[in-house]
Amino acid sequence: TLDTAELVLKDQFPGLAGDWHYLDTAATAQKPQAVIDATVAAMGRDYATVHRGVYARSADMTLAFEAARRRTAQFMNAHEDEIVFTRGATEAINLVAQTWGVENLKAGDRILVSMLEHHSNIVPWQLLQARTGVAIDVCPLDAEGRIDLQAAERILTSAHKLVALAHVSNVLGSVLHVEHAARLAHAVGAKLLIDGCQAAPRLALDMAAFGCDFYAFSAHKLYGPTGIGVLWARKDILDGMPPWQGGGAMIDKVTFEKTTFAPAPQRFEAGTPNIVEAIGMAAAMDWLSGVGLDRAEKHERDLAVLLRSELRKRNDVTLFGPDDSLGIVSFALDGVHPHDLGTILDEEGVAIRAGHHCAQPLMEHLGVPATARASFGLYSDESDIDALLKGIERTRRIFG
Numbered sequence: 001t002l003d004t005a006e007l008v009l010k011d012q013f014p015g016l017a018g019d020w021h022y023l024d025t026a027a028t029a030q031k032p033q034a035v036i037d038a039t040v041a042a043m044g045r046d047y048a049t050v051h052r053g054v055y056a057r058s059a060d061m062t063l064a065f066e067a068a069r070r071r072t073a074q075f076m077n078a079h080e081d082e083i084v085f086t087r088g089a090t091e092a093i094n095l096v097a098q099t100w101g102v103e104n105l106k107a108g109d110r111i112l113v114s115m116l117e118h119h120s121n122i123v124p125w126q127l128l129q130a131r132t133g134v135a136i137d138v139c140p141l142d143a144e145g146r147i148d149l150q151a152a153e154r155i156l157t158s159a160h161k162l163v164a165l166a167h168v169s170n171v172l173g174s175v176l177h178v179e180h181a182a183r184l185a186h187a188v189g190a191k192l193l194i195d196g197c198q199a200a201p202r203l204a205l206d207m208a209a210f211g212c213d214f215y216a217f218s219a220h221k222l223y224g225p226t227g228i229g230v231l232w233a234r235k236d237i238l239d240g241m242p243p244w245q246g247g248g249a250m251i252d253k254v255t256f257e258k259t260t261f262a263p264a265p266q267r268f269e270a271g272t273p274n275i276v277e278a279i280g281m282a283a284a285m286d287w288l289s290g291v292g293l294d295r296a297e298k299h300e301r302d303l304a305v306l307l308r309s310e311l312r313k314r315n316d317v318t319l320f321g322p323d324d325s326l327g328i329v330s331f332a333l334d335g336v337h338p339h340d341l342g343t344i345l346d347e348e349g350v351a352i353r354a355g356h357h358c359a360q361p362l363m364e365h366l367g368v369p370a371t372a373r374a375s376f377g378l379y380s381d382e383s384d385i386d387a388l389l390k391g392i393e394r395t396r397r398i399f400g
């Protein structure tokens with residue numbers, strides 16, 4: 001059983017009102033009232049543009065927006081000049097592929113990704129491949145579903161210029177040892193990009209310690225708003241990257257003859273930014289840090305362990321992923337398609353995800369078209385697991 005004193009109260013989350021068991025936090029997290037309040041104030045009482053206004057409201061908004069960048073830097077133990085605000089993790093990874101990748105990679109070079117990557121850490125590299133002729137290798141998983149770093153070490157050569165891996169798998173919940181991956185990548189002269197979407201809400205981020213070169217995540221999985229995310233990159237790398245989208249705010253001086261660009265991170269933030277969302281993300285970081293990332297990690301581990309041990313008691317459930325997975329449990333109920341399970345669970349007020357989870361190569365590797373996935377947040381508790389187990393039992397009775 002869980003230490004209930006440690007639980008974050010569900011009543012901080014208007015999205016969880018009623019008798020509803022939300023087990024799809026890996027897709028997107030519900031928002032605490034503190035984050036909702038911060039975005040409402042930023043869009044209402046405090047609203048104005050940033051970086052341009054000569055009036056006080058805009059100057060104040062600029063301060064709040066840049067404070068959000070500093071907050072993000074603090075959240076990741078990084079420097080604020082290394083924080084690029086993006087639309088989310090997907091945009092962050094595409095930005096790296098289309099600026100750093102196009103500038104630095106050519107035919108003959110290789111990229112290593114893993115078997116468990118989300119499509120957003122596969123497809124941008126394939127688009128880059130079509131432009132540059134770079135080759136893509138796939139790192140296998142160990143028997144339990146962790147990225148196999150011993151295999152990575154065997155695969156990596158001096159032709160590899162980039163290793164791109166998920167910190168926490170969105171399907172299996174398996175956790176990558178980032179420092180180890182960084183040592184392996186750097187040993188062959190490659191850069192390491194980490195997709196931190198599922199790690200940012202569950203683990204303390206430390207860019208100074210991790211040793212990676214790029215780190216991407218989305219705010220909406222971190223109890224913050226949609227439409228905002230982060231690309232962190234080492235300052236020297238960011239400074240050397242050419243601009244991506246052109247427009248306002250990313251320039252130094254524009255003439256029809258020649259345009260010069262602003263330094264990073266502004267060089268990568270063309271147009272009016274997601275002001276409200278950035279402030280909401282900073283509020284989410286305040287909220288999550290207030291709860292404590294150590295508590296988040298423990299809570300997510302405990303819930304995954306509890307659900308896995310309950311599911312293991314059934315002889316009609318296949319579990320995917322390692323036992324030390326973090327907050328995310330994928331499984332199959334014998335003879336029942338995950339979509340049917342998800343539909344019956346919905347009738348019971350239990351929301352899970354059923355599908356390929358934007359990880360089709362991993363589904364093929366697991367030999368299934370789809371999995372059922374229960375994923376937890378800080379608001380999740382044993383009652384959610386009980387409701388899920390009851391729903392699974394009812395599904396069994398219906399399907400026989």
Ligand code: PMP
Pocket residue numbers: 026027088089090091118120121166168169170195197198218358
């Ligand atoms: N990577 C992982 C591991 C994810 O879980 C997700 C979201 N499901 C993404 C990348 C993409 O994030 P977004 O859609 O917010 O850009």
